[in-house]
Amino acid sequence: MQKLGDYKLPQFFNYPPYFTLQPVRDTREKQVQLWKEMIVDYCRTQKIFVIGLEDDFPLFSNPVIQRFLSHEAREVFLSALVSDGRAEWLDKGHRKCLILWHRIQDWAEIVLQFVKDNGLEDSVMTVEEIRSGIESRGTELHGVDRTILMRALKLLENKGKLAIFKGTSADDEGVKFSV
Amino acid sequence: MRRRPGIGGLQTAAAARDQYRLLGENVAKLRTDLMKEQLATFRAQLEDFARKHKNDIRKNPAFRSQFHEMCAKVGVDPLASNKGFWAELLGIGDFYYEIGVQIVDICLATRPHNGGLINLQELCNLLRQRRKSDREAVSEDDCLRAISKLKVLGSGFEVISVGKKKLVRSVPTELNKDHNEILELAQAQGFVTVDEVEKQLVWTSGRAIDALDTLLEDGLAMIDDGHRDGKRRYWFPCVVHLSQYEFSLTYVET
Numbered sequence: 001m002q003k004l005g006d007y008k009l010p011q012f013f014n015y016p017p018y019f020t021l022q023p024v025r026d027t028r029e030k031q032v033q034l035w036k037e038m039i040v041d042y043c044r045t046q047k048i049f050v051i052g053l054e055d056d057f058p059l060f061s062n063p064v065i066q067r068f069l070s071h072e073a074r075e076v077f078l079s080a081l082v083s084d085g086r087a088e089w090l091d092k093g094h095r096k097c098l099i100l101w102h103r104i105q106d107w108a109e110i111v112l113q114f115v116k117d118n119g120l121e122d123s124v125m126t127v128e129e130i131r132s133g134i135e136s137r138g139t140e141l142h143g144v145d146r147t148i149l150m151r152a153l154k155l156l157e158n159k160g161k162l163a164i165f166k167g168t169s170a171d172d173e174g175v176k177f178s179v
Numbered sequence: 180m181r182r183r184p185g186i187g188g189l190q191t192a193a194a195a196r197d198q199y200r201l202l203g204e205n206v207a208k209l210r211t212d213l214m215k216e217q218l219a220t221f222r223a224q225l226e227d228f229a230r231k232h233k234n235d236i237r238k239n240p241a242f243r244s245q246f247h248e249m250c251a252k253v254g255v256d257p258l259a260s261n262k263g264f265w266a267e268l269l270g271i272g273d274f275y276y277e278i279g280v281q282i283v284d285i286c287l288a289t290r291p292h293n294g295g296l297i298n299l300q301e302l303c304n305l306l307r308q309r310r311k312s313d314r315e316a317v318s319e320d321d322c323l324r325a326i327s328k329l330k331v332l333g334s335g336f337e338v339i340s341v342g343k344k345k346l347v348r349s350v351p352t353e354l355n356k357d358h359n360e361i362l363e364l365a366q367a368q369g370f371v372t373v374d375e376v377e378k379q380l381v382w383t384s385g386r387a388i389d390a391l392d393t394l395l396e397d398g399l400a401m402i403d404d405g406h407r408d409g410k411r412r413y414w415f416p417c418v419v420h421l422s423q424y425e426f427s428l429t430y431v432e433t
Contacts, residue, residue, distance in 0.1 A: 012292075016370075017401035017414045027398055030291035067405040 004058050007045055010038055013059075019067035021076060035077040040086055044101035049145035050090070051078065051097045090147075098147060102140070107152035110140055112161065112179060121179045126172050127153070127164075221253045237274075240318030247324065278317060278325040281306055286336075286349035293416035294398030295350030299323075299338065302347055322347075342366050346417055352397045357382075357390040362399075362418055370403065370414040 002009045012018050012034050022028040042048070042059055051057050053074050061068035069077075078097045081087035085103060090096040102110070111130070115121060118135045125133070131149055136142040141149070153175060156162050160178070167174040228249075235242045250256065285305050289297055303319050310317060326347060329336040337348045342363035348354075354362070360380055365371045376387040391413050394400040403412040 015414070015416075016405060016412070017403040020402055020404045022401055024395055024398060026291060027294075027401060066407070067403075 002064065004042075005046070007042055010034065013038070013062055014065055016065050016067050019062070019065075019069055019073070021070070021073050032077060032080045036080050036084065036086075039077065039081065040099065040101050043099045047143060049099055049148060051099060053078070053095050053097070098145070100148070104148070104151050104155055107144070107148055108155045111149075111152055111156060114139060114141055115177050115179050120177055122177060124174055124176045126167055126174050128172055130175065218253065222255060225250065225253055225255060238316070240316050240321055244318065244320040247320075275321070275325045275328055278306065278321060279329050281309055282322065282325055282347075283329065283336075283349070285309070286347065290349065290398075294400070295348060295352060296354075296399050296417035297347050297349070298417055299345040299347055319345075341418075344418070350397075352399070357386070358394055358399075361390055361394065362415060365413075365415045365418045369418060370412040372410045372412055374410065 002014060018031055018034065022031050039051075039059060043051070053071060060074060075094055078087060078089075079094075081099070082089060082097070086100050088098045088100065090098050114130070114135070120135075127146070127149060130136060131141055131144050131146065150173075153162065153164055157164055162178060163176045165174050165176065229236065229246070232242070232246075236246050237243075282302065285302060286295070286297060289305075299319055299322065303317065303322050306317055306322065323338060323345075326336050326338055335349065335351055339346050339348055339354065339359075341359055344366060346362070361371060361376060364376065364379055371391075373384065373387050373391065376382060376391065377384055380387070391400065394415075395402065395413065399417060400413045400415055403414055406412060
């Protein structure tokens with residue numbers, strides 16, 4: 001199997017027609033399904049959170065068979081992920097896409113688990129510490145996209161599990177847990 | 180017997196005919212009886228053989244295939260019923276039933292990709308992958324037998340020949356001669372272009388496009404507009420071109 005870094009590419013990736021948007025409905029459905037799964041899978045293993053449509057995202061082309069996805073195809077596949085709730089457009093022009101290989105609710109759960117694992121039930125922490133502090137090392141929170149983290153935290157805030165407040169520096173926020 | 184004219188003569192002739200007829204019938208009966216006896220002997224010997232070589236029949240696909248041929252010659256079908264002597268002795272009724280179910284499964288799973296037409300070789304490979312843990316090996320012959328049993332159930336399965344290859348069809352889509360020729364042409368590279376079809380098969384552009392569009396609509400072909408020469412290619416997943424495009428279809432559930 002071909003690999004991209006340490007990621008094992010599914011075999012459809014080497015079949016040229018999959019890089020052309022198929023006109024026949026059933027075939028198209030299958031095609032979209034395969035691409036959706038691969039994109040989410042790849043992002044999860046490589047910890048990629050944002051895909052830019054104009055970028056040189058490795059999955060958008062396969063030099064071995066000399067094929068690449070048209071802009072339209074990229075948008076179709078990513079839009080399908082958005083419809084599934086596994087991605088969100090970050091801009092109206094659909095140029096940047098946030099990939100939710102964990103849904104926001106799942107990230108919220110991960111934060112809660114993180115709090116419990118580290119005995120932070122009544123503590124205070126900055127947002128930056130949550131995603132890059134020592135405790136985060138080895139967890140999925142390490143290096144998580146800030147937008148995603150904020151969304152997860154807001155979700156938890158709505159549930160009364162924590163409170164977000166402005167920190168000392170201009171652009172860093174803090175969190176008081178009350179789990 | 181001297182032929183006598185008149186009614187008496189006719190009666191004698193009729194009696195003679197009757198006698199000949201009876202004789203003929205007796206001879207025929209004798210022959211039939213003899214044949215029945217021979218067949219009964221054949222069958223008994225076949226049963227004996229099957230008993231002795233039960234393991235070989237189970238384990239060895241080539242042996243199994245020859246055994247089937249022998250049975251066919253004598254008019255015995257070990258798969259005719261799941262009950263009865265043969266099924267019990269060999270237990271192979273279940274074997275083919277199992278394969279049949281797995282084949283149906285594989286065809287259904289791969290249908291979105293190949294439109295319901297799959298290369299027999301590929302089908303066998305997928306079958307073998309699925310049965311990795313089973314002790315009994317499966318040959319293409321076994322697949323064909325299982326499929327012929329499926330046909331009897333009226334499940335719409337059919338094996339068709341395209342060029343040198345055999346394809347298993349699991350959808351009602353009929354392939355006409357034009358489609359068949361395109362599939363055969365596609366075996367060389369796994370795809371065809373409209374130009375190629377026109378040139379190689381000596382067709383009009385309309386005929387080529389018509390046939391290709393139908394194959395596309397039926398899900399048997401996929402388009403590829405990504406080549407730098409700008410020519411649209413029609414790929415046929417059911418025609419496996421043995422190269423880097425060979426699929427093992429990892430998304431088939433096991």
